[in-house]
Amino acid sequence: MTSTSSIDLEAAFLRDGFAIAPAEDRAALDRIRDFVAETAARRLGVEPASGAAAGEFLDRIGERVSPASLNELRLGIIEALSAAEWFRPAYFACGRRLLETIVGNELAMQRGLGFSIQLPDDESSVLPLHSDAWSEDSPFEVVLWIPLVDVYRTKSMFLLPPEADARWRAQIARFGGDGVESLFRAVESEVRFLEIPYGNVLLFTHTLMHGNRVNRESSARWSINVRFKGLFTPYSDKQLGDFFEPLNLRPASKIGLRYRLPEGLGDR
Ligand SMILES: O=C(O)CCC(=O)C(=O)O
């Protein structure tokens, strides 16, 4: 049965290219946030914090780490999350129904994760305007993007709404030689920086142009991104088994995938 709210959500996602919703498993989200804060504290040799204090610790990480040592910290956290077997189910639990409504209930989930920390005024960790579908990702993918702190304005990411994206995409060849910064300048007045209080998740289509700018707010951005797609939708360079892993395969699909036609059936 399709509920009215899921129809609204579907229409809103098609109209806006994204949806922001409360984490469906808040305990799972808090566990991820606390684990990240603890891992960061351990690596920096300071006292770990949990709960609201963990959020504050993350916001203020710029007081303890320099842009030069940030990437090492980031990689250490990715390694710790990848090794924690509870992480992937916990992450999925934060947006499961949302994903099922927007994508489907037989899903492929990215095996790795993207992790971003952006210190205030740090120019070195900017991810300029792009669409993942322009490189090696399939347009059937969506990104479940979860902030570990409140994000807003330049502490967040921006997305170009579908109508503007279609209009500018048609003119992209004009910007070929000048690089993405000139394209950003052209679309700047139309991009939308997404405000997402901690406790919420963002799901968006990376077919839309998006990216981030230098964080000009006073606290650090921490966010995770993981891609999902319909298991049987077309793949691009990022393949099943390698980049993606099946989630909740249904019985009929299990039977179909392992079925082999008997030999010697002849023409019938
Ligand atoms: O975190 C960001 O600012 C951008 C993330 C992004 O480009 C992606 O997840 O595809």
Ligand SMILES: [Fe+2]
């Ligand atoms: Fe992206």
